[in-house]
Amino acid sequence: MELQVSICKKLTSRTSNEFILDAEFECRNEMIVLFGPSGAGKTLTLDCIAGLEHPDAGCIRVNSSVYFDSEKNIDISPQKRRVGYLFQNYALFPHLTVEENILFGMSSGKDSKELERMLDIFEIHGLEKRYPSQLSGGQRQRVALARALITKPQILLLDEPFSSIDHITRVRLRRDLKKIREMIEIPIVLITHNPVEAYTMADTLVVYRHGGIEQIGTPKEIFARPKSRNVARLVGMNNIFKGKVLEIREDGVVIQGREKITAPAVQDLKIGEEVIWGIRPDHVMVLREDRSIGKAVEENIFSGRINEIVSKGATYLLFTEGDLDLEIEMPSHVFERLCLEQGRTIRVSLKKSAIHIIREFPKDRNIPGDLL
Amino acid sequence: MRDRPYYADMVSSDVDSMDYSPLVLSLWISLVATIIIAVFGTLTAYVLARKRFFGRTLLDAFTTLPMILPPTVTGYYLIILLGKNGIIGNHIYNLTGWSIMFTWQAAVVAATVVAIPIMIKSAKAAIESVDIEYEKAAFTLGKSEIQTFFLVTLPLAKRGLTAGLILSFARALGEFGATIMVAGNIPGKTSTMPLAIYSAVQSGEDQLATMLVILLTAVSIAIIYITTKISKTDRD
Numbered sequence: 001m002e003l004q005v006s007i008c009k010k011l012t013s014r015t016s017n018e019f020i021l022d023a024e025f026e027c028r029n030e031m032i033v034l035f036g037p038s039g040a041g042k043t044l045t046l047d048c049i050a051g052l053e054h055p056d057a058g059c060i061r062v063n064s065s066v067y068f069d070s071e072k073n074i075d076i077s078p079q080k081r082r083v084g085y086l087f088q089n090y091a092l093f094p095h096l097t098v099e100e101n102i103l104f105g106m107s108s109g110k111d112s113k114e115l116e117r118m119l120d121i122f123e124i125h126g127l128e129k130r131y132p133s134q135l136s137g138g139q140r141q142r143v144a145l146a147r148a149l150i151t152k153p154q155i156l157l158l159d160e161p162f163s164s165i166d167h168i169t170r171v172r173l174r175r176d177l178k179k180i181r182e183m184i185e186i187p188i189v190l191i192t193h194n195p196v197e198a199y200t201m202a203d204t205l206v207v208y209r210h211g212g213i214e215q216i217g218t219p220k221e222i223f224a225r226p227k228s229r230n231v232a233r234l235v236g237m238n239n240i241f242k243g244k245v246l247e248i249r250e251d252g253v254v255i256q257g258r259e260k261i262t263a264p265a266v267q268d269l270k271i272g273e274e275v276i277w278g279i280r281p282d283h284v285m286v287l288r289e290d291r292s293i294g295k296a297v298e299e300n301i302f303s304g305r306i307n308e309i310v311s312k313g314a315t316y317l318l319f320t321e322g323d324l325d326l327e328i329e330m331p332s333h334v335f336e337r338l339c340l341e342q343g344r345t346i347r348v349s350l351k352k353s354a355i356h357i358i359r360e361f362p363k364d365r366n367i368p369g370d371l372l
Numbered sequence: 373m374r375d376r377p378y379y380a381d382m383v384s385s386d387v388d389s390m391d392y393s394p395l396v397l398s399l400w401i402s403l404v405a406t407i408i409i410a411v412f413g414t415l416t417a418y419v420l421a422r423k424r425f426f427g428r429t430l431l432d433a434f435t436t437l438p439m440i441l442p443p444t445v446t447g448y449y450l451i452i453l454l455g456k457n458g459i460i461g462n463h464i465y466n467l468t469g470w471s472i473m474f475t476w477q478a479a480v481v482a483a484t485v486v487a488i489p490i491m492i493k494s495a496k497a498a499i500e501s502v503d504i505e506y507e508k509a510a511f512t513l514g515k516s517e518i519q520t521f522f523l524v525t526l527p528l529a530k531r532g533l534t535a536g537l538i539l540s541f542a543r544a545l546g547e548f549g550a551t552i553m554v555a556g557n558i559p560g561k562t563s564t565m566p567l568a569i570y571s572a573v574q575s576g577e578d579q580l581a582t583m584l585v586i587l588l589t590a591v592s593i594a595i596i597y598i599t600t601k602i603s604k605t606d607r608d
Binding site for chain 1 (some may be wrong): 503505506508509511512513514515516523524527528
């Protein structure tokens with residue numbers, strides 16, 4: 001089970017600047033998540049895999065079948081690629097019933113056994129005679145999945161399946177996708193711009209940005225060790241600072257920015273080198289005033305004034321101003337126990353092991369609107 | 373018997389033997405024209421709506437032209453094209469000894485050319501309003517472009533296409549200028565309703581003219597009624 005994509009495509013339009021998609025990734029795992037902001041070329045990549053768009057150059061291969069190869073002049077038609085495609089709005093045919101929709105791709109006409117199986121898997125019995133407009137969003141999605149899977153595709157493409165559905169349907173879809181993975185062994189490519197979905201669903205995460213790929217890896221790797229500040233922002237590493245390497249010790253490096261911090265050692269770092277470092281909001285530890293500081297958190301202690309408090313339900317976000325302007329995320333019960341309120345000055349510890357150093361300056365493409 | 377138009381002598385003499393009433397003739401000619409329009413109008417509209425090719429704007433403009441041009445001008449171009457010495461007509465005449473001029477078929481051609489832009493316009497809008505994702509979905513489900521057109525695009529654009537056809541039929545029914553240029557006004561053969569009304573008025577047969585006018589008005593009102601009904605269910 002293997003998917004290999006290496007494509008290049010230039011899009012020009014009269015209204016906006018040209019867009020260049022230049023994507024290359026190879027996966028052996030089952031679930032590949034294309035992650036990134038909208039307009040980064042994720043859907044275009046899916047369309048190229050499905051054969052609905054034609055890359056200018058490159059090659060696309062699923063297992064042993066070559067879908068596209070510009071050098072060998074191969075461009076298999078979408079009809080012959082055997083791709084299961086779940087469109088963002090499902091694209092269920094509004095003039096056909098659920099049953100007719102599911103059987104649409106079957107060349108042999110009605111296959112009652114297969115239809116029954118699909119109705120079972122997606123628990124959509126009793127809806128056969130309904131039209132898509134008479135279904136809920138979740139039911140529509142399951143019918144669309146059944147329609148895509150009944151043809152036994154070689155690969156399954158899912159365009160933003162988690163957007164525009166409610167929480168309960170989302171939980172259910174996660175379960176359904178797990179079921180699909182147990183049922184058939186084909187690569188599944190899923191698009192999302194939600195970091196939580198990207199983290200929970202992916203075996204391999206492909207981070208897109210402006211038509212290019214910024215980073216490929218396991219979700220754990222990417223969320224903990226983003227390669228660039230853009231990836232860092234995308235995965236929610238919202239505390240990002242600039243600094244210069246001041247000192248390299250055996251157990252870590254000292255970085256001088258607005259404040260001095262100690263970070264874990266990184267290979268080949270030079271003294272005086274400009275770096276970016278970051279820490280996830282949920283890795284910032286707020287220290288209790290009534291307790292002495294333990295040895296483990298002795299380093300990187302800063303103080304700041306709470307500027308804003310945002311409740312997210314299960315967690316709270318604090319924005320502080322002080323030595324370092326930080327975003328802090330903490331569970332609600334911790335927030336309540338600490339009796340925090342706006343205007344109070346708190347002390348925080350940035351655990352050394354949670355600090356991540358990004359070295360990206362030379363490679364970064366110059367795109368306006370970037371924050372730092 | 374009414375006066376024959378001066379060019380009636382130019383065609384074969386079986387005029388009297390098949391003297392259809394102007395209404396039957398009009399309905400027949402419009403029906404045949406509408407069938408031709410249904411096929412070629414829809415095809416052209418699909419190409420214009422879904423394909424990107426060099427000269428697309430030109431084709432769009434060209435197919436709109438008969439709607440803008442005075443029908444007599446369109447008729448004149450048809451004579452240049454289909455007349456005995458015309459660009460195409462000349463070959464047909466040389467091969468078969470037959471010319472389409474002043475036959476009911478010529479009236480069909482005139483009605484078709486004048487009415488087809490209406491069909492192309494509304495069919496193009498109807499096809500464009502079908503979300504292209506449905507067609508893409510059909511492609512990934514293994515259906516060819518032709519299968520997709522008949523199974524997906526056509527049913528989803530059905531109402532707009534039907535409305536376009538009815539309007540084209542109405543336009544064909546009222547066609548006068550191009551018809552008189554290429555088909556003449558031969559009673560029982562090419563004298564359609566609008567032409568018969570004209571002849572009746574010209575020869576002072578006011579009663580006949582009134583009758584024909586009422587008939588044509590009734591048919592037109594029926595068409596408007598049907599069209600609004602179709603577009604109403606469209607919105608539901």
